[in-house]
Amino acid sequence: MEKKSGQSTGRRSPWWREWWFILLVVLVVMLIALLCMRQCGCCERVVVPEAPVAPEAPKVEAVAPPVEEAPKEEPRKEIAFDLSKLRPVPWGIAANGYVEDAATFSKRFEDMVAIAREKQADEVEFPVAAVRYDLRGYDLSKVEQELVSAVAAAFRRTSQEGKLLVEGYTCNVGSDEYNEKLSRRRAERVGSILKGAGIAEDKVEVKWYGKTKYGTLPGVNGLEANRRVTVTVVK
Template sequence: MRGPLRRAGMLTTSVVAISLLAACASRNAPLEPLQKARAAVNTAMNDAKVVQLAPLELKSATDTLAQADTAWTKEADATEATHLSNLAVRRAQIAQNVAQTRQLDADIKQAGVNAERQRLQGDAARAQQQADQARAAAAASATAADRARQQTQAAQAQVKDLQARLNELQAQQTERGLLVTLGDVLFEFGKAELTSQAAPRLDKLAQFLTEFPNRKLLIEGYTDSVGTAAANQTLSERRAASVQSALASRGVAADRMTVRGYGKDFPVADNASPEGRAMNRRVEIVIADENGNLRSRR
């Protein structure tokens, strides 16, 4: 009997040894979901904006990854490790989208141009909605998270670009449209010819109009109350026509521009003082909004 018992004991010992070796091999073998989770969390950790703007969401992702590592390397629980790995990927994606959304909010707060603020806020709301939708989709798809990030970056670029251009134009938002005013100092004294000082502003205005080719504009000339009504009317029309000609020479299509002269009508200041008269001698350029709305005076 001693022989069979000895063989049985040896067999039991072999089975235990094989089981231990299998467990060790399982823990040492790579787990694909865990590898993907490590890559996703590392990507989020290497993004400075995520680290700065979404620290709590990023910590949630790193903590979940650590739990997945423990489940696999110490407990060899593939099911739990896979579940935690997938959860870590989703939380890393959420951290990235939260950072993008918060960055967009900060950019909008810096927009200092009253002229287009309402439109910019509308764009931001749509971008926020897209970011929210992308963040929800990121729970199931990394591809959706990438698309949301690209959309957010594009929206940020549009906001910054438009803000900069409006600042350069010194534009004001009015009920009639976007208003750019050219003062009397940009014209020869008592004449319709533009001075060389007008060139930089006209260059910037023409560039803006070229980039928004669907926007039409009104070019309106005004004078002070000095002189006869007929002379003022003629001068206001000629100055408006000079601006039209200058813009046309810079590539703005003639059929986009309507020229009018109003003489001494519609003053913006009191003609009793030299300063007030100087403010009234002007050319106003009214640009249609993004919907094409453009209101003339009469």
């Protein structure tokens, strides 16, 4: 039966004319080819080289300029000072006078020791002590005994060359005989205390004058001032 002109026959185009079908076939073929290439090792992995990393700049530590040390002073060499080797000598009565209490005597003696140390001397001035008495008195009070003990202590610290001269005086009241005995008792009492304080007997010399030397002591005036015993260092 013949088709009428201008009417659709109702038949579809062949499959190879469909564009999407062709595209699908091409994709399948490409996929198969890609798989084959990977299995055969033909597809090499492309490694993108890493960008070179610049090496770190070396750390430069700030170096402080050297500090110049101040020159060290050498320790001062102390010259050995041995008081026990110093020879005691009497100080001048006219300039220094007599010492009448223990505290003052010890202070004056330490002052003399300091001067001797500074000068590196071989001798030290020894203060002159004076014990004063009431009229007809010869016993020593506690204060006066401390003075005599201070004299002994200072002398023992030296070389103890020479002697301690103990001299007894009186005023001019009374007879010559009475004053001679009184001055002797005063001087011997002081000498006894010195020996009891550690001074050897041959280092203590005792003298007494009664009233024969009244008014002859330097810087001593009046009756009361002449009633005394002095202790002096002598050769």
